[in-house]
Amino acid sequence: MGITGRTTVDCSSRIRADRFTTVTQQRRDQFAYWKEWVAPLVDIERDESTEGGYFASARGHDLGSLHFASSSMDPMQYRHTEDHVRASGIDHWCLAILKRGNEISRAGDRVLTSSAGSLQVRSFAYPFVGRSDGTSSACLFLSRDNFPDISDMLDAVHHIGVTGSLVEVLKEYIITLEDYIKTLRVSEISLVVESLTLLLSAALKPAANNIGVAEMPIAAGRFNLARKYIQRYLASPDLGANSICRTLGISRRQLYYLFERHGGVEKFIRQRRLAACCKAIADPMDHRLINTIACSYGFTNQALFSRQFRAAYGFSPTEARAAGLSGHRPEPSPPKTFSEWLLRTRGS
Template sequence: MTDVVEPVSAPSPLIQPIVFSTAALPARSQFEAWRNLMSPVIDFDVPDGREGGFPAEQRVWDVGGFALTRARMPADGRLRVWQHIRKNPLDHWCFVLVNDGTGPAVPSSRPEPRQIFFRSLAEPFDGAARDTSVLTLYAPRELFGEGLMGIGRGSGVIADVGLGALLGDYFLNLEKRLPGVGVADLPQVVEATRAMIAACVRPSMERVEVAHDAIVATLMERARVVIRQNLGSVTFGPDRLAQALGVSRSKLYRMFEPFGGVARYVHRQRLVAAHSALSDVANKTPIIQIAEALGFSDASGFSRAFKQEFGHSPSEARLAAVVGAPLPSAMRRAGGDAGADFGEMLRRLCA
């Protein structure tokens, strides 16, 4: 009898960004090169003069149903103005996230708050700003069908609170995760993004339900950041986390149910941080001080929890790092991890 060998399908190739940079061009040519790049969408200018060079970069992710771009421009404080192209306009929605903390500081009296703008490229629009880093999503109107009906024409601002804040987080998480997304997964990425935008720009119970998985995944990304920032606080718990996320305790518990609950997840993250510190050969801090800095007040309790989680003691982890054979920090977890690949979450949307 001949064994039948099942064919192993090759993994889907990852999508690649298109990168345009003016940095290698002569300074006198940089501004015109950038202006030409943006000419299909906007007429771009610098009223204070184009001299002095314009080193800038545009990174474009072609996702199929939409395009996500990251533009980085000089932090020279010069005002930049633009207007939508009057002839042969693109009938696209344009969602712009600025002041997201990813660019260099711009000379000003105080940092500007994060903002999300949306506008129709088919409508007249004039703008001005000194932004140095801008994340933009371009999507054709037909991507949304009637999902964005009634938001008006021209342009608008999405408040950076509630669902609006989640939309800003989603755009940033999407940018972060796209390098690991396969071409075969792009339809799910498009659908998740479409649902997320519709739910956040024109909220309704039905739209929020459709975008449920994307919303929860975005909340979990934010939760991870908040938890990392509070690992050393012994008073940090579900109440403070729920307040930071703007959700109820019951919703918070449902979110963390696959990870064994909020307290269990925070406890594991503290152990992971301790393992990372002990595996750093440059870190000479005594083990007990590392434990205390991460909210463990009892040395023996910390040691027991550490060994139960990783299968080796804190002192063994430190010794292994010193001799050049660091021990793995793979956690014995049930139900996965909040840092699970974003692409996997997107794949589940259409399962």
Template sequence: MPSRQQRDAWRAWFNPVFDLNWDSDEAELPFEAESTTWSAGGAILSRVRAPKLHSLRGAHHVRRDPTDHWVFAIGTVESHITLGDRDLLVPATAPFLISLGDPVESRREADDRLHLYLPRDRFAALAPELDRVRGQVIEGGLGQLLADYLRLLERAVPGLVADDLANLGDAVQAMVAACIAPSAARAAQAATQVDLTRLERVRQAIRRRLHSATLTPASLCRDVGMSRSQLYRLLEGEGGVIRYIQGHRLRAIHAALSNPADDRSIAAIAESCGFYEPSTFSRTFRREFGATPSDVRAASRCGVPLPAAWRPQMQAELASLSACLRAF
């Protein structure tokens, strides 16, 4: 929108749930912002990228718009929150829970944040636990796990089909319950969601250190805060820790070789991803992709795609003997 209309448009989007304030010297400045919202199985997931904000939900907003959803928020900068007579400083990346049934005021600098809205009717089973921790930061390892889960939802939800979305609410409920009121039973209910979230955390850690010679199972355990046994159990279905790391490195090499603008030698690209023995690298690469590194580079530079490597078409619910043996 034209810059002169941006602030009014942003205010109109959030009205009457929230109102927005800004200083007189900010009123004429552009306000380039983006809000994206997804349905998530009865929950609502929202990502907001916006400049400096001062938002208000006063008693008159609560009366005018009796929305009483719970809202988890995680941001990349700290937030100043006022709830009644309490002033709180919420650290960056920490989940914070409010109820839209309560007046609340928030101030923060430019941020990129996620919100998970939980309607009371849909998530009534969690009402006692959510009301107990509303107005609080969810701290520690469980808080970080919940933050990672919201980021995983952001990446996954846009690609889900209707049937998957219909079942997502129960998974969200189980995960939230496990993080705010942990128990053995709730941990068991949320086990799949917890494992998916931990796997995403491992994937991100590997991507950050993909070109590091010190990326090992031991260092990965330290990076993601898991014990060796936890990490090996988590990646058992992925072929093991070493194989999982190797797979990410091979795909990074394949991407580099497929980029005509990357003029590094094949050996240099391989070494940058931890492969120092040419014959071992070439054999491993060919086993993974069904073509040699030279074939991939030549095809990229000629603009001729290689035929896809043959893969078996698996129709079974379990895709390997190993998976069958673990399941039965």
């Protein structure tokens, strides 16, 4: 798949990196390998000018509650469809600074034309199509579950051009983060995420206010309300489809429709509870037993909990606890696809 694996660093407390590239493949196979790697999230077609080989490379850093990626790739056309939205389980936002090249994309009736220096805000919760020439980008991927306080604002600026003095500050912050991310340590991640969240809110709020949430589809608004309710009552034994329906005033059929692309509401709740467990287990200040933490979120079968935890994160609860106590981050195996890499985002 063109994945070279994890980067080896002198100090294991530094942030891990994953490299994804086509340069390790035969020229005739390069585009097919890249197409397969991104297939769960987007369909791509090559530009006629790239007949023969195809260059694409990305370096990704897992920052816990968000992901950072630096990427370069040859011209292509891309399509993120309703099928991708339903099947991938990914509804992240992508904030990308185009450092080189040009791109044009469309989501519904919104058309976004970008050139070098532009900031793009794009949501994978909605379909979009586009094309790009040879581009290089610095990208932030934000999971909705980890940024509930700014979710409405990010949806409002989805696929529009955002400008302003604070947007310029935000762009400088992202580029500076790209320059120094290899030297950051695990202990500094929380400060980076906190400052970035504050800057995001300040920079994008004016544009979001101008657009207003009135343009947001009703289903998207209901889903955000349901998500916030789930997060608030995550440890409650009464959390389930019935309590959510009562609170939102919707039917079970409407609720299942809202969570269809996530595999159902029960699966979504289980994923969020696993994320909360992962955060608590890896927290060196949380001295509760792993079993106690698991039980507090409804996982009473410890063997089943361990299997589900490893399937979600690529490492065991015990490994997460040991890594947290040593000030390091647990090291899962390299992801096989782009969507697998994004889905490893843990609770903030």
